[in-house]
Amino acid sequence: MKPTIREVAKMAGVSISTVSRVMNAPDTVVESKRSRVIEAIEALKYQPNAFARGLIYKKSFTLGLLIPDIENMYFAGVIRGVQDACIKLGYSLMICNTDRDKERTLSYIDTFHEKQVDGVVFASDILYPEYYEKLVGCRIPFVLVSSHSDEYEVASVEVDDEKAAYDAVKFLIELGHREIGMIGFNHDNSVSGPPRVAGFVRALTESGLERNAGKIKYANHRFEQAYQASHDLFTAYPELTAVFCVADEFAMGTISYLKDRNILVPGQVSVIGFDNLRMSGMFIPKLTTIAQPIYQLGYRSAEKLHELLTDGTVSVMKEKLEHKLIIRESSREK
Amino acid sequence: MKPTIREVAKMAGVSISTVSRVMNAPDTVVESKRSRVIEAIEALKYQPNAFARGLIYKKSFTLGLLIPDIENMYFAGVIRGVQDACIKLGYSLMICNTDRDKERTLSYIDTFHEKQVDGVVFASDILYPEYYEKLVGCRIPFVLVSSHSDEYEVASVEVDDEKAAYDAVKFLIELGHREIGMIGFNHDNSVSGPPRVAGFVRALTESGLERNAGKIKYANHRFEQAYQASHDLFTAYPELTAVFCVADEFAMGTISYLKDRNILVPGQVSVIGFDNLRMSGMFIPKLTTIAQPIYQLGYRSAEKLHELLTDGTVSVMKEKLEHKLIIRESSREK
DNA sequence: TTTAACTTAGAAAAGCTTTTCAAAGCGATT
DNA sequence: AATCGCTTTGAAAAGCTTTTCTAAGTTAAA
Known part of the structure; x- marks a missing residue:
């Protein structure tokens, strides 16, 4: 079995207390013994037992x-x-x-x-x-x-979800887009769902674009769901020229859907994501997104x-x- | 602090051995006490200390x-x-x-x-x-x-790396491709590097395409490296119409590079990946690949x-x- | 009624480390 | 020379659980 402090002590010819001290307060033991102990520890590949320590430290x-x-x-x-x-x-x-x-x-x-x-x-x-x-x-x-x-x-x-969403949508507006939709997280199993629609709505309202505030479809964390949600979004609101997606994975789903419908991104529709996954720079097209640290x-x-x-x-x-x-x-x- | 077996025993009015038995061999303790102990355990949210158990079980x-x-x-x-x-x-x-x-x-x-x-x-x-x-x-x-x-x-x-690589390249050959290159793992920090080039070479040789056997560039596990390797591969061998990539991430890097060079995938060049990441079905175009389980x-x-x-x-x-x-x-x- | 065989429960040991306490050793001071 | 104080070391306890051993109590059989 694994060697214990006892065996180290025996090999070094000292008591177990001394071995323990070598490991936890080396300067309280005299040089000659200390080096003998260290040798023994290395020879045996001794490693103190975490269970025993845990019992003592309660950590x-x-x-x-x-x-x-x-x-x-x-x-x-x-x-x-x-x-x-x-x-x-x-x-x-x-x-x-x-x-x-x-x-x-x-x-x-x-x-x-x-x-x-x-x-x-x-x-x-x-x-x-x-x-x-x-x-x-x-x-x-x-x-x-x-x-x-x-x-x-x-x-x-x-991250400040409301503000981040606001910034994303604001960016789309500054780009000149007026018909903007959103793919959001379902509210009932996400914490960032509500603040991100709040940010979406605030940016819209601020620019007199309230009419878009309801153009939201929800998805459940995954690509496939976002693909489906995009389908629902664009059949309900074919006029959209920009979409705010609350996750890069959603943006990928949306772009995939658009691609399958032969709608060009960013030629006809702009898509902005959220997260800045490592993948976002690898996707085609590379994703414009709100980077989280x-x-x-x-x-x-x-x-x-x-x-x-x-x-x-x-x-x-x-x-x-x-x-x-x-x-x-x-x-x-x- | 967290309750110990001792406090459970006291609350139930039994010895600690009995409590332990309730947890590890319930049928050796009489019903009346057992239920008192179980009550106490639940009341205190008692959870045996893993350190003490580890010390005994040595596991x-x-x-x-x-x-x-x-x-x-x-x-x-x-x-x-x-x-x-x-x-x-x-x-x-x-x-x-x-x-x-x-x-x-x-x-x-x-x-x-x-x-x-x-x-x-x-x-x-x-x-x-x-x-x-x-x-x-x-x-x-x-x-x-x-x-x-x-x-x-x-x-x-x-997975059988050699066979898998062979199958990938064989597929490309059956598709009619004759000028085939490969983006592989660096041999010095990967274990699947060598067998996959072996499979590549075997498939080529079997079809009399040995002349391609050297058309390999290596990358280091990441997208960006694969992008660079593709650049090297296609400047050295512009005749290529198909590339075998030993990882889906490499395939994405390759396709990105080709896209930036306005080379159509799969229109002009076919790319096959390896792994079948969840991402592979999300990429544009969706990746043909060797799926690992x-x-x-x-x-x-x-x-x-x-x-x-x-x-x-x-x-x-x-x-x-x-x-x-x-x-x-x-x-x-x- | 007494003994044998079980069932049930408690005391104590073991598992390994750290830390406290006491003792021993030693130099220095008076 | 004796005492004080410091350094260094070992013995022992504590931390929590499981398990073994022993004892007590119960049931059944003779």
Whole structure:
């Protein structure tokens, strides 16, 4: 089996206390013994047992990350950010893909509880009361990323969805478009759904384009759904010359649909996305989009969780990171 | 703090042994006490401490997963597969993104060792001797997915790369193409690089097209690199009417390049990819490709690891899963 | 009625580390 | 020479659970 501190002690001819001290407070043990101990540790490839340490410290130095859909490219970036922050801060990371399934999410929280993760970052999904109750019931500190809660007092880091949507639509208007539609997230399973239509409506209203405010179809996070939604949108409103899509994946779905209908993008219709996935620059045409600082979102959320864990509180509760308009090839002046 | 078995025992008015028995062998404790204990457990939301259990069982019921590049869409699928298998088999999963960095990979193995993961699945990367030595030095059982080792006796599950590449090129030939090039993986940091050029060459040779065997440029896993490689390929061999790309991301890079050069795909040049990413059906044009059973690859690798952990050995050492040709829009008869 | 065989429950040990406490050793000060 | 104070080390306890062992209590059989 794996060597224990006992065997290291025996090999070095000292007590286990001394071995422990060599690892945790090296300068309290005299040089001669210290080097003998270090030799023994290396010879045996000794690695202290995390279970025993966990028992003492009551900490696992592990964080949990709950992801709604790992096949959504958006999350690859936030995972990288969270993981890099974890490395910097000395945590391990346990990533779980919930598929937006309530039961599964709850069961992962149980696992986190059992494994004694120090905290969890909860990504992009709605914080349902069940989740909240369970998390606080298990006394697990947590933060939200790309999400927030109106009901509860929970730390979060995200983008200003309303403003970002506003900027996207404003851009389309400045390009000269007057007939503008939108493909949005279903409100009942997304947190950014409502603020993004709010931004859409505000930009429209501000320019006297209220008549477009209802030209919205909703989809459920996936390409195929957005394809279908575009179909519904364009059969209902064939006059549209621009579409605001609340996700790059939706923009791709919309463009695919338009392509199949032989409608040119951006020749006849301009499409703007949201997220700036790595894929957006690879698509044909390259997507004009609102860039979220995806990696930073993940990174900051882990830092914030760390702050919560060490200080017991967090300096800014609802943190907003900056979005940015990226102009590429899927949009054009009207 | 979190409640312990002691507090449950006190609340139920029994000894801690009884509580433990209720959880692990319920029928050895009399109904009246059992129900009192269950009540107490629920009232306190008691969850046994995984550290204490780990100390006893010498198992963490946690697996580690080493991923080279989490932003590569290929891995989203294998992660899902591994994770679903883990749920079925009762393991938790610790996913680590190595960025193909040796030091980082080694350091993750240390973490796995310290956290006492029961085993690790190692994805898609070359099993360098350092990795192998460290893993066996730490006595951590492991399996390879989308990879294999010629040097060492390690269980693996992957696709038959040579055959798959052969099938791809054969398909191009049957379409009537005679001038065929390839965008491959750099041999020095990929395991599937060499077998895929072998398949390319075999298909060519079989049809008397050896003259094409050298028309290969190499790229390093990413779109941008494939774009550049396509540039090199087509300036060196402008006669090409078809390209075999060893990854869908490469195919997208190639098509992007061709598009920028106003070369029609599939009108003038046919492109076939490899992987069948979820994205491949979303791209314009939709990619003809060799589908890997990505999810199953992940799923099987976790099952295999489980087999290794429970039986101490594995029934089939080098397992191959079936690939499949998917014909979509990026290829056309010559 | 007594003994044998079970059933049920508690005490205690084991698993590995860190940390506290006490003791030993040593130099220096009075 | 004796005491003080500091450094260095080891013994032991604590952290939480599972499991073994033992004891007590119950039922059935002789």
